Amino acid sequence: MSAHENRLAKEKSPYLLQHARNPVDWYPWGAEALERAKQEDKPILLSIGYAACHWCHVMERESFENDSIAARMNELFVNVKVDREERPDLDQVYQLVVQLMGRSGGWPLTVFLTPDQKPFFAGTYFPPADKYGVPGFPAILEAVADAYKRRRGEVLAQAGEITQEIERVGALPPGEGAIGQDLLRKACRRLLARFDSHNGGFGSRPKFPNTMSLDLLLMRGALEGDAVSKESVELALDKMQKGGIWDHLRGGFHRYSTDARWLVPHFEKMLYDNALLLRLYVDGHRALGDARFAETARALVAYLFAEMRDASGAFYATQDADSEGQEGKFFVWKLGDLRAAVGDDHEAYEVARVYFGITEEGNFEETGATVLSEVRSIERAAAIVDLDADVARRALERARAKMLAAREQRPRPTRDDKILASWNALMIGALAEAGRALDEPAWIGAAKAAFAAIEKRLVRSGRVRRYFMPGEDEAPEARRGFLDDQAYVASAALDLYEATGDPRYVAVAREIADAMLEHHEDTREGGFFFAPDDGDALIARTKDVFDQAVPSGASMAAKLCLRLGEIADETYAEHGRRQIEPVGPTAIDNPLGLGKAVAVLDRLVRGTVDVVLVGDPSGERAQTLAAAVFRRYLPHRNVVWVDPRRPETAEAVKVLAEGKGARGDDTVAYVCRNRTCSAPVSDVTALEGLLDRK
Template sequence: MEHQTFEDEQAAEYINEHFVSIKVDREERPDLDSIYMKAIQVTTGSGGWPLTAFLTPDCKPFYGGTYFPPEDRHGIPGFPKLLKSVSDAYINSRSEIDKHSVKLTEHLEKMMNNSGQINKISESTLKVAFDSFYSEFDHEFGGFGTSPKFPQPVNFEFALRYHIRFQDKDSLRVVEESLTHMANGGIYDQIGGGFHRYSTDEKWIVPHFEKMLYDNALLTSLYLHVYETTKNQFYLEIAEDTLSYVKREMLDQDGSFYSSQDADSEGIEGKFFVWNHEEILEHLGEKEGKIFAEYFGVTANGNFEGKSILIKPNYHQNISPENNHELLKSINLSKEKLLKARNTRIPPETDKKIITSWNALMMKAFSEAAITTNNPGYLKIAKSNAEFLTNKLYKSSILYRTYQNGEPKITGFLEDYSFLIDALLKLHEASFESKWIEIAVDLCYEMVNLFWDDSKGTLYDTSTTHETLVIRPSEWTDNAIPAGTSLAVEVLLKFSVILDEQLFNNIATRILGSMTKIVEQFPSASGQWLNAIDFYTSNNPEITIVGSKANKNTQMLLDEVYKTYIPNKILIGINQKNSNISNLAFTKYKQSILNQPTAYLCQNYECDLPTNDPKILYKQLMKIQ
């Protein structure tokens, strides 16, 4: 609509004469997007973007929709005609519009306020949800439903946790088949790494070519978790290739991560990413070019508007490093050559806006990669990002949403707080540096003070210091990223254990109890809620390692912890040189034995005997798994 409608001089003139136009970046203002998207969904029965909302002067919605063409098309009124109709109605039927806007706003407020019955929280909700997921699973191509297909990493994370909890083979198959199809399809950038936004077809071949920071963060973490569960090197390679892409194209020199890259370059979607057969042969030569073209499904006719999106059509064949060393060596060399060639093209535009919550997701992904691979380069990037966020976007106990032109702007939303707390906890686990836990603790208390309304039993998306809106939004739906509330519940549960803070437990339990029936009714929109329920209903390992991260014996203890994926563990490291966090409820009285790195494994503060022996720690872990 931006190009087709708003840049039309006649339309712009009419808009400026009859309306006050406000363009909102929904990434900067998810609060406004949540309010007015729900208004459109209520009034039209559907939603999406671009979002067009018509408001009264006091910002109450009364009409709207998504895409409106420049002229009448397929039963959709053209935008100029719509503008005239809305303007006429507002002038001639103002009282009716005011009444409608008030009723609609009151309805939205009731929708946002989920302070109803508190139900029992049990693992039965997990089983109800997975049965629903499995009924939607595409057994041929992976993923859920038909086209368009979105990666939905939070839902796959739940399916993976379900497998670990119940040793359920179907749930692992759902995850593995989906991740394999995605990584071998066109939704994955086979040359440069990283995932595109979604697939327009059910086979994951033709993507919408936009790349989002949050997708690549969540998918990296997911692929790492599946690698830790299965030890299949393929998943680790995809995760590391994705991080290489982020480091190369989305990482600023100040340590922050950019938000996204556009789908189009030179006005054509996908132009930067697609190839024709002749280009492949020109850059690689006849012999290597033919090998590469066959491997990645490049044909003379192509699979996308006469050109080819690179895919691996024969991925199901056993092409492993052990039995195809020379082939894979040739493919990797060819990928390097084509990446260099592609970089001479005009690239899609990068949105260099810095968003706290999205940065936190990627910080967590790099921290997890550091843990999984022991690669200090990943930890360096994660720490650099944490330094940036806590120094530039966290000032005078206020966390900010975005950073542009050297200044933070817009006070943070609930998701900014909960995502950053979660990431800092993981960064502490990777580094053993106490300051990350200390900052996370402060953020937890500030999050409760700013967003929790005890009278309503609600964690709102906006803080008490935020500007007053027509309603105070509280988004419960887990979409491409988790809802701020659902992740806040899990981090509050974790820190209630770390601090023995009953307030955090009470808040999280109250919210979770009010959500169980909704989660059972809408499981596909509740992936992180399900993960929180999994955490709440599990006997979670509470692990304290006392010892320097640089000590090889400390690392030997950690190697036992990370032999498999334990999603619900809490791990705190006490570096003997810095005991700032040694008096937490979680760590109190835990000291090294015989002046050697020592592990404490507990559940509900009841601990096994501390040990310096990695083999004994492993046996303790297996006993509670």
């Protein structure tokens, strides 16, 4: 370690390495830091963030690179840096501290702990000096250190009370009321009350995609014919794609919008957002019949393949919001930038200027730069610049290509190239489903390659490790995975099984599910712990049923168990029910926070549509029948494949395969609802009729 480096220089995480040259004497989380705090009787300053976090960068520049602030941190505290993507268990526990203190959580997360890890004060971003009545970070440091030194009894009492509250959060209070067939209607009624009927989405600002909530509305529209729910999803998908949250040159979605109109985003791009939105746009296309949503999905996948894929086939975690020390600089445009990019192509310049709304004033933080969005339709832009619509459309495509080429010459935002199991699993499942739905076999191939990379480097005896770094052949055993890693990867295996018919994926899903039940299930109270039983001993072992930016690991674990129970072995289903049923009344009352739980409950109550394809899975007839299934939006669906020549294919999915025989050499399909099955059909039209039956 050089004189200009701290202990983070030895870490693998790109986020921790960003802080390796801070004058702060940073430690990674571990025994060395905890032991020093005890020996020197110093409080711990715990700072949690991630590589693409804009305000994490701001606090680093303002405070952690400030020599005088760093000196006081080093003198008064044992300073610990954590990448929340490496250690979501720590983040989950200590985010609760901020919320229990009546503040909004987020990153950077700043928590002050006693040497035995108990929190007594917390916040998020702190400015470098007092401002507008808000104490600056130096004042916070002094006040916290003084309290720990002079009012130790009060500090320890508060730490004990907060720790007890964190432990209680793990037990979700039972809601009131029964779970019935109307649960989806009730939940969606509450969602619609929060829906922005002008701009789409929920609430005002900042505005997040809230994918799980939109999933529920789409589900209600399709299953129960609710026109308002359908129209709401269509509006949200349309407004997001037209807004600045969508990258109009390369494709892909930014993290969230700072305004109600989806115009100015926080510019980081997260793998999980794009995985969830890929699936949602494909489902929107299938349910609503809008070809634009399929085009959005194709552009999103093109972005992923161009910028987010590792040599192993797996996908990187994030792209940063900042470049050259400024948020969004890589993405925004001035008129001079546009002129330089398109050169003497006057038509391209005029159409792009009008279509994207690029002006002298701009729309981004009084910089004179513009965040690109679809301000006018191409038809309206063509009329304004007095061009035929087809001519304008071609001019816009020339402009896009030239603008993208010019943007590629700018200094790029950094990328967090960790390969996270859970986030990759979300993308693998989305690619497998989308590849089938949009007839893109290369996407299914990409999903298989990514899964192979995850399986090779991260899965051992059914246990999924958290992440690997590019170039690693195997992640260290110490990178234990958490509930979402297990539930998501096993679910992705089932998605790949449905897309390919390969029974090996069912075996992998079962092995992971078995290990998940062994190490995460609460066999006394029901439900699932986020951290495994052999993980680090933290102040609390939490059970978090709420969705965050990604679906709740507990809800995904419940759905995984239900799916395995529906197709392979009915004993799995009881584990899922023990997780999801107690959450029901609370989930119906709070669908914005428990959207995935509502969806799983609806599956449990409503039942599934099961399609059994019997015959040669590689044959033309089987593929034609499968295509008819995947073209449809069927929210609670299982697809299983039985090849009469291979008994193991029926054994893998024996719950559904039982009694489903072939009809001579013909390939047939059975459609079952609530274990009542149709006669076998081999005609696509007949199959479509069975699928469309309510």
